[in-house]
Amino acid sequence: MVSFPRLKFRRPLFAATAAGATAALLVSCAEPSGDSDAAATTEAAASQVTTLTVYTSEPEEKVDEINAAFMAANPDIEVEVYRAGTGDLNARIAGEKESGEIEADVLWAADAPTFETYKAAGDLAELQDVDTADLIEEAVDAEGFYVGTRIxxxxxxxxxxxxxxxxxxxxxxxxxxxxxxxxxxxxxxxxxxxxxxxxxxxxxxxxxxxxxxxxxxxxxxxxxxxxxxxxxxxxxxxxxxxxxxxxxxxxxxxxxxxxxxxxxxxxxxxITEPAGVFEASDNKEAAERYLNFLLSEEGQKIAVEQAYLPVREDVGTPENTPELAxxxxxxxxxxxxxxxxxxxxxxxxxxxx
CATH class of the missing domain: 3.40.190.10 (Periplasmic binding protein-like II)
Incomplete structure (x- = not known):
C-alpha cells in the first residue's frame, strides 16, 4: 500500500488577494463606505474562487451529489463537469491534445488500464498530497499517479x-x-x-x-x-x-x-473508477483536494449511499450487498x-x- 502525505490545504490565491485587501483598506480610509465597497467585496470574493473542471463517466445525479458536498466543504472551489462515456471522454481528450492541451483538471472514470495509458503518455501528474492510508490495496496505483474511488x-x-x-x-x-x-x-x-x-x-x-x-x-x-x-x-x-x-x-x-x-x-x-490529475492542469492543488474528498470518510459514505462498494473498510457497504471479501x-x-x-x-x- 502506498501512502502519500495528507493534503496541506494551501491557498495560493490568498497571497494575491491579500494585496488587494490592503489596497482596499487604504481607499476605505479616504472615502465613505457605500455600494462601491459592497461591489468590491463581492469582486474580491469571486477572485478567490478556483474553477475545477472534471471529466467523468459518473451518472449525473451521483456526481452532482458528490460535487455539492465537496463545494460545501470547499467554498473557494467551483466544480464544472463534462460527463460522458469513457470512449467519448477519451475522444475528447485526444482532440484537445491534438489542438493544444487537455482542458480538464481531473479525470474520474473507467478503469486502471485507461489510466495506465494516460500515465505512460505523460498526461497524468504524480500525486503529491493525496492520502491513501485508509484505502484497500487494490485501489492504489503503486507509482502514485491515480487512485481508485469505488469497487x-x-x-x-x-x-x-x-x-x-x-x-x-x-x-x-x-x-x-x-x-x-x-x-x-x-x-x-x-x-x-x-x-x-x-x-x-x-x-x-x-x-x-x-x-x-x-x-x-x-x-x-x-x-x-x-x-x-x-x-x-x-x-x-x-x-x-x-x-x-x-x-x-x-x-x-x-x-x-x-x-x-x-x-x-x-x-x-x-473496476475501481480511478481519479487522477492531468499534468497540464493549472489547478493541481485544488484537484488533489477533490481527490482527497472522494477518498475521505465523508466521500466514501456518500459512495455507499449511492450503492457503490467503497475503497475503504471503515464505512460499511450498501444494504443487502455481500461483503467484498x-x-x-x-x-x-x-x-x-x-x-x-x-x-x-x-x-x-x-x-x-
Whole structure:
C-alpha cells in the first residue's frame, strides 16, 4: 500500500488577494463606505474562487451529489463537469491534445488500464498530497499517479418476473447456453470503459478466452450503448438476462424494479473508477483536494449511499450487498489487460456481429 502525505490545504490565491485587501483598506480610509465597497467585496470574493473542471463517466445525479458536498466543504472551489462515456471522454481528450492541451483538471472514470495509458503518455501528474492510508490495496496505483474511488464488479443480472432465482444463470459459462439466444443484453465496449476492460479480462482468462466470447456472440446479445441502458433493458424485460455493473442493479431493485444480480462463480471483473490529475492542469492543488474528498470518510459514505462498494473498510457497504471479501473477483495481470484491450474490443465487436 502506498501512502502519500495528507493534503496541506494551501491557498495560493490568498497571497494575491491579500494585496488587494490592503489596497482596499487604504481607499476605505479616504472615502465613505457605500455600494462601491459592497461591489468590491463581492469582486474580491469571486477572485478567490478556483474553477475545477472534471471529466467523468459518473451518472449525473451521483456526481452532482458528490460535487455539492465537496463545494460545501470547499467554498473557494467551483466544480464544472463534462460527463460522458469513457470512449467519448477519451475522444475528447485526444482532440484537445491534438489542438493544444487537455482542458480538464481531473479525470474520474473507467478503469486502471485507461489510466495506465494516460500515465505512460505523460498526461497524468504524480500525486503529491493525496492520502491513501485508509484505502484497500487494490485501489492504489503503486507509482502514485491515480487512485481508485469505488469497487465496481460486473455481474450477471436477470429479470425476476421472467426468470426464477433457481433458474438464473450462475456463471459466465452459463450465458453461452443456446436457451439464452435472443435474451441477452450487454454494454458496448467501444463506449463503456468498464465493458472494454471486461472484454480484455474475459479474453485473457484461461477458462473463458476467445472461444467463450465467440460462443457468446452466437447467442446474438443486444449491444446497448452503455451500462445504464443495459440495466434498464433487463429491468424492463425487453431482454431478461444481461451483463452489467452491480450498483445499477441495486439502484433499480431499490426503486422496485424486478431485477437481481448474480456474482459469477468464475469471478467478477471489476473496476475501481480511478481519479487522477492531468499534468497540464493549472489547478493541481485544488484537484488533489477533490481527490482527497472522494477518498475521505465523508466521500466514501456518500459512495455507499449511492450503492457503490467503497475503497475503504471503515464505512460499511450498501444494504443487502455481500461483503467484498465474500465476492469472487477476477484479478488479471493489469499490464496484459491494458496492452490487449484494443484487440479484445475488436474481437468482441466481431463476435457480436
Amino acid at each position: 465496481i464488479p460486473t455481474v450477471i443480472a436477470y429479470n425476476t418476473d421472467v426468470i426464477d432465482e433457481a433458474d438464473a444463470p450462475q456463471s459466465w459459462a452459463d450465458l453461452v447456453d443456446p436457451k439464452y439466444a435472443g435474451q441477452l443484453v450487454m454494454p458496448d465496449p467501444a463506449v463503456s470503459g468498464a465493458a472494454a476492460f471486461n472484454a480484455s479480462v474475459w479474453k485473457n482468462n484461461e477458462d473463458l478466452g476467445e472461444e467463450w466470447i465467440n460462443a457468446l456472440g452466437e447467442n446474438q446479445p443486444m449491444i446497448a450503448q452503455s451500462n445504464g441502458p443495459t440495466s434498464q433493458e433487463i429491468a424492463g424485460g425487453g431482454h431478461s438476462v444481461g451483463v452489467v455493473v452491480d450498483y445499477l442493479v441495486r439502484d433499480l431493485a431499490d426503486a422496485g424494479s424486478p431485477i437481481a444480480a448474480v456474482y459469477p462463480t468464475e469471478g467478477a471483473p471489476y 465474500d465476492i469472487v473477483l477476477m484479478t488479471p495481470d493489469l499490464q496484459v489487460v491494458t496492452d490487449d484491450k484494443d484487440a479484445a474490443v475488436e474481437l468482441f465487436q466481431n463476435a457480436m456481429q
